[in-house]
Amino acid sequence: MNTPTLLIKDADCIATMDDERHEWRQASILIRDHEIAAVGPTATLPPDLLAQATHTIDARGHIIIPGLVNTHHHMFQSLTRAVPAAQNAELFGWLRTLYPMWARLTPEMIHVSTQVAMSELLLSGCTTTSDHLYLYPNGIRLDDSIAAAGEIGMRFHACRGSMSVGESAGGLPPDSLVEREDHILQDSQRVVDTFHDAGRLSMVRIALAPCSPFSVSPTLMKESARLARSCAQGGVRLHTHLAENDHDVAYTREKFNCTPTEYAEMQEWLGDDVWHAHCVKLDDHGIGRFAATHTGVAHCPCSNMRLASGIAPVRTMLNAGVPVGLGVDGSASNDAAHLLGEARQAMLLARVGRSLEPFGCDRGPADMTARDALRLATRGGAQVLGRDDIGQIAPGMAADLAIYDLRALAMAGSAPHDPVASLLMTQPAQTAWTIVHGRIVADHGQITTVALTPLIEQHNRLAFELAQ
Numbered sequence: 212m213n214t215p216t217l218l219i220k221d222a223d224c225i226a227t228m229d230d231e232r233h234e235w236r237q238a239s240i241l242i243r244d245h246e247i248a249a250v251g252p253t254a255t256l257p258p259d260l261l262a263q264a265t266h267t268i269d270a271r272g273h274i275i276i277p278g279l280v281n282t283h284h285h286m287f288q289s290l291t292r293a294v295p296a297a298q299n300a301e302l303f304g305w306l307r308t309l310y311p312m313w314a315r316l317t318p319e320m321i322h323v324s325t326q327v328a329m330s331e332l333l334l335s336g337c338t339t340t341s342d343h344l345y346l347y348p349n350g351i352r353l354d355d356s357i358a359a360a361g362e363i364g365m366r367f368h369a370c371r372g373s374m375s376v377g378e379s380a381g382g383l384p385p386d387s388l389v390e391r392e393d394h395i396l397q398d399s400q401r402v403v404d405t406f407h408d409a410g411r412l413s414m415v416r417i418a419l420a421p422c423s424p425f426s427v428s429p430t431l432m433k434e435s436a437r438l439a440r441s442c443a444q445g446g447v448r449l450h451t452h453l454a455e456n457d458h459d460v461a462y463t464r465e466k467f468n469c470t471p472t473e474y475a476e477m478q479e480w481l482g483d484d485v486w487h488a489h490c491v492k493l494d495d496h497g498i499g500r501f502a503a504t505h506t507g508v509a510h511c512p513c514s515n516m517r518l519a520s521g522i523a524p525v526r527t528m529l530n531a532g533v534p535v536g537l538g539v540d541g542s543a544s545n546d547a548a549h550l551l552g553e554a555r556q557a558m559l560l561a562r563v564g565r566s567l568e569p570f571g572c573d574r575g576p577a578d579m580t581a582r583d584a585l586r587l588a589t590r591g592g593a594q595v596l597g598r599d600d601i602g603q604i605a606p607g608m609a610a611d612l613a614i615y616d617l618r619a620l621a622m623a624g625s626a627p628h629d630p631v632a633s634l635l636m637t638q639p640a641q642t643a644w645t646i647v648h649g650r651i652v653a654d655h656g657q658i659t660t661v662a663l664t665p666l667i668e669q670h671n672r673l674a675f676e677l678a679q
Contacts, residue, residue, distance in 0.1 A: 214243055214244050215243075215244065215265050215266070215649075216241060216242060216243045216244075216248070216263050216264045216265050216266070217241075217242040217264065217265070217266045217267070217268065217610075217646075217649065218239060218240070218241050218242075218261055218264030218266070218267045218268070219239060219240045219241075219242070219267075219268045219270050219275065219612070219614070220239045220253065220261075220267055220268065220269060220270055220271075221237055221238075221239060221253055221269065221270055221271045222235075222237075222238050222239065222240075222270035222271070222273050222274065222275050222614075223236065223237065223270075223271065223272060223273060223274060223617055223626075223630060224236055224238070224274045224275070224617075224630045224631065225238040225240065225250060225274070225275045225276075225604060226274065226275070226276045226277075226585070226604075226631045227250065227277070227603055227604040227605060228276065228277050228585070228586060228589045228590050228602060228603040228604065229603045229604065229605045230603075232582075234631060235250070235251055235252050236252065237252055237253055237254070238250065238251055238252045238253060239251070239252075239253040239256060239261065239270075240275065240604065240612070241256070241260060241261065241263070241264065242610040242646070242649050243263075243649075244610075244649055245412055245609065245610055245648045245649045246412060246606075246607060246608060246609055246610050246649070247604060247605060247606055247607065247608050247609075247610050248260075248606060249606060250604050250605065250606065268614075268644065270614060272616060272617055272618045273614050273615060273616055273617060273643055274614070274615050274617055274626075274630045274631070274634065275604070275612055275613070275614050275615075276336070276585065276589065276604075276612070276613050276615075276631075276634070277589045277590075277601070277602050277603050277604050277608075277611065277612065277613070278336065278337065278338025278339060278366075278589075278601065278609075278611030278612055278613050278645070278646070278647065279335070279336045279337040279338065279339075279537075279550040279551065279554070279588045279589060279592070279613060280337070280338075280339045280340075280536060280537075280550075280588065280589060280591075280592025280593055280595075280596065280598075280601060280602055281332055281337050281339065281340040281341065281537065281538055281539055281548075281550050281553075281592065282341055282486060282488075282507075282509040282536035282537060282538045282592050282595045282596060283341060283343065283450075283488040283509035283511055283538025283539070283540055284328065284332075284340055284341060284342045284343065284538060284539055284540065284541065284542075284548070285342070285343055285344070285345075285540065285541030285542070285543075285544075286321075286324050286325045286327075286328035286329070286342045286344070286356065286541075286542065287313070287316060287320065287321055287324045287325075287344065287346065288309075288324075288541035288542040288543035288544065289324045289327050289328045289331075289542035289543070289548070289670070290316075290320055290324050290670070290673060290674045290677055291309055291312055291313070291542075291543045291674070291677060292542050292543050292546040292674075293543075293546055294308070294309065294312070294543065294678075296308045297309055297543065300518075301456065301458070301518055301519055301520070302455055302456050302458060302459065302518050302520060303383060303458050305518060305544065306383060306384070307383070309543060310384055310385055310388060311385070312677050312678070313346050313348075313388070314346075314348050314385070314387055314388055315348070315349070315676075315677055316346060316348055316349060316351060316677075317349050317350070317351070318349070318350055318351050318352070318355045319673065320673050320677070321344070321351050321355040321356055321359070322355050322356070322358065322359045323359075323666065323669050323670050323673055324542075324670065324673075325342065325355070325356040325359035325360065326359045326362070326363050326661055326666055327666060327667065327670045328342075328542055328548055329359070329360060329363050329365045330363065330658050330661070330663060330666070331542075331547070331548040331549065332365070332539070332548050332549075332550060333363070333365060333642075333645045333647075333652055333653045333658060334641040334642060334645065334653050334656065334658070335548070335549040335550045335551050335552065335641065335642070336550065336551050336613030336615070336642045336645060337548075337550040337551075337613075337645075338365065338366055338601070338611035338612070338613065338645060338646070338647045339365070339366040339367075339368070339592070339593075339596070339598070339601055339611065339647075340365060340366070340367060340368070341367075341368035341369075341370055341418065341450070341509075341538075341596065342356055342367070342368075342369060342370060343370040343372045343420050343422075343450060343488070344356055344369070344370065344371070344372050345372025345373055345374055345420065345421075345422040345426075346372075346374070346388060347390060348387070348388060352398075353369055353371050353398075353402050353406075353417075354402070354405075354406075356369060357369050357402075357406055357415060360414075360415070361414075361415075362660065362661060363652070363658065363660050363661055364647055364648070364650055364652045364660045365647060365652070366414050366601070366609070366611065366647055366648065367414065367415050367416075368415075368416050368417075368418055368448075368596055369402070369406065369415065369416070369417055369418070370417075370418040370419070370420035370450050371398065371399050371402050371403075371417060371418070371419055371420060372420040372421070372422050373390060373395040373399075373420070373421050373422060373427060373431065373435075374388060374389045374390065374421075374422045374426040374427060375389050375390055375391070375392045375395060375421075375426070375427050375428055375431050376389065376425075376426055376427055376428055377389040381466070382425055382426050382427075383423075383425045383426055384426050389426070392428065392430065392431045392434070395421075395431065395435075396431075396434055396435070396438060399419050399435065399438060400438065400442075402417050403417045403419075403439075403442050403444065403447055404444075407442070407444050407446070407447060408444075409444050409445045409446035409447075411600050412600055412609050412648070414648060416446060416447075416448075416596075417447055418439075418447065418448040418449060418450045419435045419436075419438060419439045419447065419448075419449055419450075420435075420449070420450040420451055421435050421451055422451065422452065423451060423452040423453075423455075423459070424453070424459070424462065424463050424466070424467070424471065424474060425459065425462045425466075429467070429474075429477070429478055432451075432478035432479075432480060433478045433479055435449065436449055436478065436479040436480055436485075437479070439484070440484070446597060447484075448484050448485065448486065448596070448597055449480060449482075449484060449485045449486075450485070450486055450487070450488070450509075451480065451487060451488070452487065452488045452489055453471050453472075453475060453487035453488070453489065453490055453493075454471040454472070454487075454489065454490050454491060454492040454493050454497065455488070455489040455490075455491055455492070455515075455520055456491060456492065456518070456519075456520035456521060457492065457521075459471070459492070460492050470494065470496070470497065471492070471493070471497065472493065472494070472496060472497030472500050472501070475487070475506075476500060481500060481501070481504040481506045482504050482505070482506060483504070483505035483506070483507075483534075483597075484597065485506050485507065486506070486507030486508065486509055486534070486536070486595045486596070487506065487507070487508055487509070488508075488509040488511060488538060488540070489508075489509070489510075489511055489514075489515065489520065489523065490508045490510075490523055490528075491515055491520045491521040491522070491523045492521065493508075493523070493524065493528070495527075498524065498527060498528055498531050498533060499531065501528070501531075501533045502528075502531040502532040502533045505532075505534060506533070506534075507533070507534040507535070507536065507594065507595035508523075508528060508533055508534065508535045508536070508595070509536055509537070509538040509595060510523055510525055510535055510536065510537055510538065510557060510587065511537070511538045511539065511540040511545075511553075512537075512553065512556040512557045512560045513539065513540070513545045513547070513552075513553055513556050514538075514539075514540035514541065514544040514545050515560075516556070516560070517544055517545060517546070518544055522560055522563065522564035523564075524564070525557065525561050525564075525579070525587075526561055526564075526578050526579060529583075534591065534594045534595050535587055535591050535595070536587060536588075536591040536592035536593075536594065536595035536596070537550065537553050537554060537557055537587050537588050537591065537592060538553070539553050549638075550588060551588070551613075551634065551635075551638055551639070552638050553588070554584045554585060554587060554588040554635055555584065555635050555636075555638045557579065557584050557587055557588075558579045558580070558581060558583070558584035558635055561578055561579035561584075562575070562576050562578055562579055580632075581629075581631065581632035581634070581635035581636060582631060582632065584635050585631070585634065585635060589602040589603065590602045590603060609648065610646060610647075610648060610649035611646065611647050611648065612644075612645070612646040613642050613645055613646075614642055614643050614644045614645070614646070615634060615639050615642055615643060616639070616643045617630055617633075619639050619640075621637045621638065621639045621640060622637055622639060625637050641653075641655075641656055643655055
């Protein structure tokens, strides 16, 4: 039986994000099964190779980039977007408002909200995502979100989150939402054994993800790190929130008498198998330790602005050598999941952030270019998630692609000048096609793997139930 091949032919531009930063014009991509077989200007590709295609997409008038990579999300929160009482709260007040609603979550809600969140990501051009699920009331399991991802066809890093320190023990979450630590560790081992695939081009990987310093104990942090690093499968990563805002830093100083970075290091949470979300308040010492240990950061600009947490020092991190990717964060703290839009905000916020520093900045708007931001959303995210098979378009890489129509209204007047930068400067609303693992999963605003209209209707019904 012949291996199915897909030819994406004669694109106006292919921005590969490869090591040489090739940007091909009038170019094509041949996909064989789940990976890229060939890419380059159409005229330079062997005709007999192109003739192998069993299916063809005419990409004239389009630009192709690697599928975007989302390094931080809480997909269940799509059920509680724009809740009035939480619209104008900072992090701790926002959490205290929403915890009681989240305590009523069900397995059905996790399944449906995961697919809604993933649909939104796919339509924006995102092909790989992580999700940090740290709430398990009413029989919820991580299996619920993994099943939803399998049905919709998205490459998935599922984070087995946890909370173990409730209000009665000095933590932030209510006691009803925390779990016993022995159960957390047992279930962490179970999901790794059941679902984790460390192989190349894998569709599901597991990370262990105690939620935050204000919701878990140092013991759980340390035991989770040791469990992840002892797993026979290998490649089990670690994820948590760190230094998100001033209150977060104050809690760590008061409770543990150290900085967030010092706390992480004491719990064995620095290393090239770790990535932390936000890091808005990471100081110079922290940035130095992150760089020295190759510890990653999920930068979430929209959420950081939405909750008034601050501006993460991303350019300083990058200059120091810290791996940085992008995250849309929870749908109730953004309140959207458009990863190309997140890259645009990262570009804009970095420019504003530098202008607010003492004595101004030395580069101004060039401190974060459009291509810098696109690299955060592709290669940066791949590095943070420990992947060497996604984030760029090259032979042997995963066939994960985002294809945008340069003739769309949003691109009018920009594409003729610089089609790559125009993606970030103008931000098209959606892709023409999104391809994951060699499969078309989004086609001109429609998800091909699930029926979007009834999914949204079901999601809204469940959101209404939570509100009641």
